[in-house]
Amino acid sequence: MDYFLIDGPTPLHGEVRVAGAKNAALPLMAAALLARGESVLTNVPELRDTRFFLELLRELGVGGSLEAGTLRLDTSGTGEALEAPYDIVRKMRASIYVLGPLLAAHGEARVSKPGGCAWGPRPVDLHQAGLTALGAEVAEEHGYIVARCRGRLPGGRFRFEPVSVGATCNVLMAAVLARGESLLENCAREPEVVQLGEALIAAGARIEGLGTRALRIQGVDELRPLRAAVIPDRIEAGTFLAAVAVAGGRVSLAGCRGDHLEPILGVLRDLGTEIHAEGELLIAERRGPLQPIKVETRPFPGFPTDMQAQIMAAAALAGGISRITDTIYPDRFTHAAELERLGASIEVKNGTATIIGVDALQGAPVMATDLRASAALVLAGIAAQGRTEVRRVYHIDRGYERIEERLAALGARIRRCRD
Ligand code: EPZ
Numbered sequence: 570m571d572y573f574l575i576d577g578p579t580p581l582h583g584e585v586r587v588a589g590a591k592n593a594a595l596p597l598m599a600a601a602l603l604a605r606g607e608s609v610l611t612n613v614p615e616l617r618d619t620r621f622f623l624e625l626l627r628e629l630g631v632g633g634s635l636e637a638g639t640l641r642l643d644t645s646g647t648g649e650a651l652e653a654p655y656d657i658v659r660k661m662r663a664s665i666y667v668l669g670p671l672l673a674a675h676g677e678a679r680v681s682k683p684g685g686c687a688w689g690p691r692p693v694d695l696h697q698a699g700l701t702a703l704g705a706e707v708a709e710e711h712g713y714i715v716a717r718c719r720g721r722l723p724g725g726r727f728r729f730e731p732v733s734v735g736a737t738c739n740v741l742m743a744a745v746l747a748r749g750e751s752l753l754e755n756c757a758r759e760p761e762v763v764q765l766g767e768a769l770i771a772a773g774a775r776i777e778g779l780g781t782r783a784l785r786i787q788g789v790d791e792l793r794p795l796r797a798a799v800i801p802d803r804i805e806a807g808t809f810l811a812a813v814a815v816a817g818g819r820v821s822l823a824g825c826r827g828d829h830l831e832p833i834l835g836v837l838r839d840l841g842t843e844i845h846a847e848g849e850l851l852i853a854e855r856r857g858p859l860q861p862i863k864v865e866t867r868p869f870p871g872f873p874t875d876m877q878a879q880i881m882a883a884a885a886l887a888g889g890i891s892r893i894t895d896t897i898y899p900d901r902f903t904h905a906a907e908l909e910r911l912g913a914s915i916e917v918k919n920g921t922a923t924i925i926g927v928d929a930l931q932g933a934p935v936m937a938t939d940l941r942a943s944a945a946l947v948l949a950g951i952a953a954q955g956r957t958e959v960r961r962v963y964h965i966d967r968g969y970e971r972i973e974e975r976l977a978a979l980g981a982r983i984r985r986c987r988d
Contacts, residue, residue, distance in 0.1 A: 604795060611639050731755075950983070
């Protein structure tokens, strides 16, 4: 099994290009099921999760290939296999994204019910309730969510509580092929949701209100195959920016969208990182001491929960007391104990982490528990004195392309090893 060896402390310098967004690519890949023919997506990141999703689509009869960031998905052979099996869904929760499109395109879908994850339960009740509101019969049978509708979905009205990225995407994808109109309220406004909506509109869907909390969808008979260039990954960009905050130095980011990063930039500046745009580049620099912060995660345009762990690694070295509250996943703090192994001082209670800044971290063996937790441990390892060993890096490969090579290109002393 792979692990990383990191020697620190090392400030970072240089330029890095941001890859396409995992969390935009996955719903777009599912949306290809809504159209008959070959959909083409570009700037698709080469990740464990995009590979898993391609494997799932092939199970459903899609002819697909991913080469050099271009993904071709031919759905002319779909319609027979309508099941997302346990063996694939257990590896990747986002498999649930095929539920809405299969139902809308073929009148039936069977998707193994995703379990929890490292930080606790992750219900999918809003996906089921939203599709029911559009007129589907949705039931749970032997660990599978089974959705059916006779003929086309009529359409309907649904309010998401709480805001859910996944459920908004799933129900939106089903609504675009409904017979009638649908009104979805308290929707997610994440850039990844907006990209999905824009690609669907470009393929012939009728959607109003993208980027707001209310979407009005007029169903259409059919969609053309999708064409889209996946947006840059704002969480990957945020992770590189947070690396500068944690380790110091000066780094230029190429290929990222400043408007998608606004919620993250504010917190990084509060930490003491100077960030400015120079042409196409976003430049981050940290020279002075880190400042304590007070942050609450919120749905977009609030501060993203997917950046909470990386920011905690920075707060661990800030002079003073920081507080980070995760209002989306109150239990998403499995990285705190591992950061404490590196010498951080963190107390977690009722969804809030209180971090008392220390002067330095010390290298140690640590264990990654999920995708963003592993990123935080790598960042902390780059700033820590001595050697850090990060185990279970398969988590980080799910969401970051060759992260150790790109960090090494910025001067980090990091390498991938194999047992
Ligand atoms: C997406 O997950 C992202 N995953 C997550 O990123 C991200 O953390 C999350 O949105 C929040 O921003 C992908 O895009 C593949 P939600 P998703 O439905 O859709 C509750 C990463 O690191 N909820 O927006 O699963 C839920 O418990 C991953 O890249 C229900 O109660 O998240 C949570 O509290 C990790 N019922 C809140 O809504 C439901 O049916 C938001 O979850 C669905 C969600």
